[in-house]
Amino acid sequence: MAYDILLTIMTMVFALMVVFSKKTVVAAFSLLMTLLSIAMIYFQLGTVFLAAIQVLVNAGAIAILFVFVMMLINLEQFQNNRERSKSKLIISILTTLIILGVFSLIINNNIEVLSAVNISDNSMKTLFDKLFTEYYLPFEMATVLLLAALVACIVITGSEKGIKQEQEKLQENLNE
């Protein structure tokens, strides 16, 4: 029990550090630590396969690309990019509402829906039997969600106006 609480606190602290730390590389390593602590939670729940895949794919491949990119391009010159705007305010209010909604769901104890798979059954066969039959639709929905997030990222960061702004900033920095 104490171990569970410790792991949860660890995950939360590192997740907050991803958002709030000033140095980008520290944020990237906090992301890595968050992923590793989530893997440890899986491990604690007895699903060794999920834990190993979490480390192998997320920590071993995806987080390393983040760290790689952050070391390669010097992001520290874009640090003072925290001006306030109306759209940011609306987005933060919406996010808060969504988080409150998720919390109210958890408090109302409606979370049995999420734990329909018996996680103590550790074998790969049962896991993938469930995944590719009963839970095929949610699984595919999750991939669609990831695709939507990917497109959103490109739209937000890759808009022509945004690129121009970044280029101007870079030019200014170079001129200095």
Next chain:
Amino acid sequence: MLEAIIEIIIKTAVIMAFPLGALPLIIHVERRGAAFIQKRVGPNRVGPFGLLQPLADVAKFMFKEEVHPSHVRPFFYSAAPLIALVVALLPLACIPIMGPFQFFDRTVYPEVFRSDMGIFFAFAASALGSYGILLAGWASNNKYTMLGALRACAQMVSYELSLSTAVVAMIFIFGTNDIHLMVDWQTGYWFGFIPKWGVFVQPVAAMLFLVGIFAESNRLPFDLAEGESEIVAGYHLEYSSMKFAIFFMAEYVHMIALSALFIIMFFGGYSVLPGLDLIPLSNPFILPLLQVTSLTIKIALMIWFFVWVRWTFPRFRYDQLMNLGWERLLPLGIVNLIITVLFVYFRNQ
């Protein structure tokens, strides 16, 4: 409860003493092997055949002054060697050095962390190996170290893919992901004299895995991370004395762990070597002993192979390395995987 704790402590001690104790010997073999291949004499002054030279080196490393450059990022600079060593030791936790045996009234499994998913855990832990190097290169705050770290990291991530295809193909062939069952599958002989090793079933996967090991452990011909002639010494340029020695140890431990995984997949793991199995099993402890001996001999041969390759092939150019990884080995691995899956599917029909 107490019994379980004592068991885990003993297992951890054994599994850590095995590679760390073998390290001085491996370094000696590396030097004398280099000298033998290049027709030199090599270190032969300290002790018989120069065997005490590694110990003298350890003493030197211990007493050497530690230079701590002022331009580094202190926390990450000190953390990097430790992360490298711990991550290198982690995969050993699920590698069995012998089969399960009866100790009085209980069955003892030799690995510290017993799970049928052990092989995934080992590869997951080995995938984290690039973080120590990356962190060292970045924390040293030096362009050469940065370049070395980026090279090492890109190379490890690229070759992990083709290595993984080889592993998945072997898991399909064995039909299990339990290391003990894999070794059971490989025990015995075909036609009475060819050992039932995975390398005879999947030579292509064995080749991919072998190349992958060289790239993962940053050994020649893939040691672009160090590349003395271009980037001085790569990621450990700013490290001195014991911190440098820890990087050195991490590299060798990583090598041992990956060799052990290679042997489990393709050379029968701890299954008794042909010849040694003629010894009669008069005592229940003889079989585990023979298994440990077999595994040690196999790992020693692998290490000799590493040394042999190191002093035979020149270093690759960086674009050649990337082309080999992404354009040759990865497609080869995927084709091999598809053929294996079809073969296993139709055999089971």
